[in-house]
Amino acid sequence: MAMNALAATSRNFRRAARLLGLDSKLEKSLLIPFREIKVECTIPMDDGTLSSFVGFRVQHDNSRGPMKGGIRYHPEVDPDEVNALAQLMTWKTAVAAVPYGGAKGGIGCSPGELSRSELERLTRVFTQKIHDLIGTHTDVPAPDMGTNAQTMAWMLDEYSKFHGHSPAVVTGKPIDLGGSLGRDAATGRGVMYATEALLAEYGKSISGSTFVIQGFGNVGSWAAQLIHERGGKIIALGDVTGSIRNKAGIDIPALMKHRNDGGALKDFHSAEVMDSAELLVHDCDVLIPCALGGVLNKDNAPDVKAKFIIEAANHPTDPEADEILAKKGVIVLPDIYANSGGVIVSYFEWVQNIQGFMWDEEKVNNELEKYMSSAFQHIKAMCKSLDCDLRMGAFTLGVNRVARATLLRGWEA
């Protein structure tokens, strides 16, 4: 059973605060969110009935810049989860050294069961309810699980009705509306750069390693394609519909075609169906969770066989699992670094919108690689000076930068 997401995230924060020797009042203050918004979104359904959905936006911290983070559409969205994800965004933007704070939002709904027009109405009503609390220089949403560039296009359009054309109010937009080249692939590309950097530390490479990936949405499918392109062998893969494996390596371009043609993973011709409960404990070199939080917990951590875990999802590993994995010698690359490619390219998109000047994709990808590489070097330096693991290296790096900004602005207990 997974721990409560907020309890798990706060536990990691407190460990980092203690390692840094933070003042206890500052520690308490950094944990408390700036603002928590809850709205009822009532929309007419296609069949003429009315349905109501609860939407959240938690704005955690703005000491380093406008708050930033995705909007999730998922049935399990709840206030604690959104709070935890908003807090993670604050440390993530600081680790990545992009000038933002942290926020996250979500609506409790099953996007796969809503029609396109129902999703559009829901997104527009949600935006109407929060439009005066977000903005280019206050809080900038982006896609997360269950949302995509189209969701951002509707948010942009609805927000612009109140405030005038404002492309920089959301990132992860369609290119035609000011989206950045490379943003769609950015989180998966960042995961690939992070994996390369970590494996190199151990004298290994993507091309000599086997991979298991959970989640084949935006992050999982891009990570899989880019790892496959570099010669990595993806031997098992799963999504919410089921899991597949092939010892010789799954043909990812063929699987992409199969999925884009509307096929389910389990119907892919050149792999065998496997039990999804076995996916995370499948033998491999590198395990990459790219779906939900809390999937690695005290129940399955003892059976994990991977040597490295790259956290492409947000908070996939419970602190209890962390302890078990550490004893087994499994190296975990934490979410607030491993999946930061998305928010880094969101920052590039925002900069391009503000400047009114579009970058080519090569520049986006080169800059992303530089930011990922620099963050990794800074995390390693923290690990060395504080004698801690990668999660604490990343947390202390992020928390220290936020604490410094808070103090410089004139914080008083």
Ligand SMILES: NC(=O)C1=CN([C@@H]2O[C@H](COP(=O)(O)OP(=O)(O)OC[C@H]3O[C@@H](n4cnc5c(N)ncnc54)[C@H](O)[C@@H]3O)[C@@H](O)[C@H]2O)C=CC1
């Ligand atoms: N989209 C982005 O830019 C970023 C996303 N993330 C995180 O990455 C993760 C995935 O996000 P996206 O790829 O954007 O979402 P998505 O909605 O595009 O894809 C989610 C994937 O997870 C799978 N999934 C859902 N429930 C599952 C379950 N119970 N078991 C196995 N698979 C399951 C879905 O089938 C789908 O393949 C989330 O934790 C998100 O917060 C982190 C940073 C940025």
Ligand SMILES: O=C(O)CCC(=O)C(=O)O
């Ligand atoms: O691109 C962004 O602004 C945020 C992406 C996000 O929600 C995340 O990194 O978890």
